[in-house]
Amino acid sequence: MKRREHTPDEREARLVALTRQLFDGEISEGQLLRTLRREVLGFSQEDYARLVGVSRRTLSDMEGDKGNVSLGVMNRVYRPLGLRVGLIPRQSALLERLLGPDEGATG
Numbered sequence: 001m002k003r004r005e006h007t008p009d010e011r012e013a014r015l016v017a018l019t020r021q022l023f024d025g026e027i028s029e030g031q032l033l034r035t036l037r038r039e040v041l042g043f044s045q046e047d048y049a050r051l052v053g054v055s056r057r058t059l060s061d062m063e064g065d066k067g068n069v070s071l072g073v074m075n076r077v078y079r080p081l082g083l084r085v086g087l088i089p090r091q092s093a094l095l096e097r098l099l100g101p102d103e104g105a106t107g
Helices: 008-023 029-041 045-052 056-063 071-081 092-099
Strands: none
Touching: 008 029, 029 045, 029 056, 029 071, 045 056, 045 071, 056 071
């Protein structure tokens, strides 16, 4: 059975929802990567690994939250998904403040 193609808006909504789950601690980085690769892009591990220039084993390790890859490799793997690796606060309260409305904004 062939997968249904998603519209760009549907792909973006899924990306946002999954990234929010990551920030909320509901899923891991590996789970995010695997779900986006499969559900949003519709790629197999082998095809996606070839696209981003890593081995299938490296991609599998990343999706399983194993291994130890460089920041450059991580960014290369996440780039087709519209993401990049960065620093986020470990404390959920600070993360909520950063992601919430700008307290200094005027409107």
